[in-house]
Amino acid sequence: MSKARIAVLVSGGGTNLEALLNAQEAGKLPHGEIVLVCASNEGAYALERARNHGVPATVVARKAMSQSAFETALSIKLAAYRVDVIILAGFLSILSEEFVSRWPDRMINIHPSLIPAFCGKGMYGLRVHEAALERGVQITGATVHLVNEIPDGGRILLQKAVEVLPDDTPQTLQRRVMEQAEWVLLPQAAEMVCRELAERETP
Ligand code: GRF
Numbered sequence: 001m002s003k004a005r006i007a008v009l010v011s012g013g014g015t016n017l018e019a020l021l022n023a024q025e026a027g028k029l030p031h032g033e034i035v036l037v038c039a040s041n042e043g044a045y046a047l048e049r050a051r052n053h054g055v056p057a058t059v060v061a062r063k064a065m066s067q068s069a070f071e072t073a074l075s076i077k078l079a080a081y082r083v084d085v086i087i088l089a090g091f092l093s094i095l096s097e098e099f100v101s102r103w104p105d106r107m108i109n110i111h112p113s114l115i116p117a118f119c120g121k122g123m124y125g126l127r128v129h130e131a132a133l134e135r136g137v138q139i140t141g142a143t144v145h146l147v148n149e150i151p152d153g154g155r156i157l158l159q160k161a162v163e164v165l166p167d168d169t170p171q172t173l174q175r176r177v178m179e180q181a182e183w184v185l186l187p188q189a190a191e192m193v194c195r196e197l198a199e200r201e202t203p
Helices: 015-025 046-052 067-080 097-101 126-135 170-201
Strands: 004-010 032-039 057-059 085-088 107-111 139-146 156-163
Touching: 004 015, 004 046, 004 067, 004 170, 015 032, 015 046, 015 170, 032 046, 032 067, 032 170, 046 057, 067 097, 085 170, 107 170, 126 170, 139 170, 156 170
Parallel strands: 004 032, 004 085, 032 057, 085 107
Antiparallel strands: 107 139, 139 156
């Protein structure tokens, strides 16, 4: 395998997707290629970003589908694009352990805190930063981890700390964590995983 074929799964704005696309265009993803962006809802602005970069964008709507129908539809898309690696970049739909177990060491997620702090059920988006401010931590950050079997239980790939400032609101903190950590770490972790896979699968 020369380049691992990547699908980025999204649900919202897609700034992490943008960071991945920019990294790819800058030659910082030599062992991977983003071949598909798949959103869990039609309104995701991330779809627009994918199209602007000339990457195929599709929707598998979570709404009005059972978990198993959703995962079957998703699997069909992933197979059609011969995807090797899944990147969850602000993907808000829960995936079953059964689905996750079919992607060992091939699925990564970004979380906007230093895991194990401020993660788990209900901890997504601004809630993570609200919780960090409520707790009064002076350092937070972001984590990229493998998703292996137990959701949020996979190996940590990369973490980066970010300072919390006295006047921070959840919004200002979220922005700083994105700029200083998420957009930096996710392309690096994507390259790490793709390189490992390419090296393992090339005789
Ligand atoms: C990010 O904070 C990411 O860590 C997360 O959800 C947010 C997505 O932002 N889990 P975006 O859609 O990439 O802009």
